Amino acid sequence: MGAGVYAERVNAAARLLEGGVPVGDAALLLSVRFGVSLRQARRYADMAAAGGRIVVPEPTVVFTVKLPAVLAARIREEARVRGTTISSLVAGALSDHLVSTGAGSPTDE
Missing domain, CATH: 1.10.10 (Arc Repressor Mutant, subunit A)
Structure with missing residues (x-):
């Protein structure tokens, strides 16, 4: 489930x-x-x-990208250090970037 x-x-x-x-x-x-x-x-x-009530998470989709091997290794290590998933780390970073550049807001995602 x-x-x-x-x-x-x-x-x-x-x-x-x-x-x-x-x-x-x-x-x-x-x-x-x-x-x-x-x-x-x-x-x-x-x-x-x-x-009480809990937040219903947004549906997710698979989104495949190619990254330089060194960057992928850094992302894996950062996720490990933070105790989170690679998906969560990357989603947060991309969301923050889009908001900071005015390219989107959390409600647009």
Whole structure:
């Protein structure tokens, strides 16, 4: 299951809880709605009870580019040092660059 599906289910649980539905009842409703076990539905409800709604991540696509080997190695190392993924590092750098040059804003992406 992707992060978007997980976020949508936690947010559905949060809406139920915000409407006054008890956690146990919300889990039962989520189980039926999403066709998941009661145990899994309870996890969604518990997550929503603990932290409320969560951000639904944007869909991603594969975007292949050719880079000089030295630059690719530097990017890999920087991602390792920061404890993040190469994709996250590059997406952030490109987004920052586009915004700083006026070529786009985070909402245009």
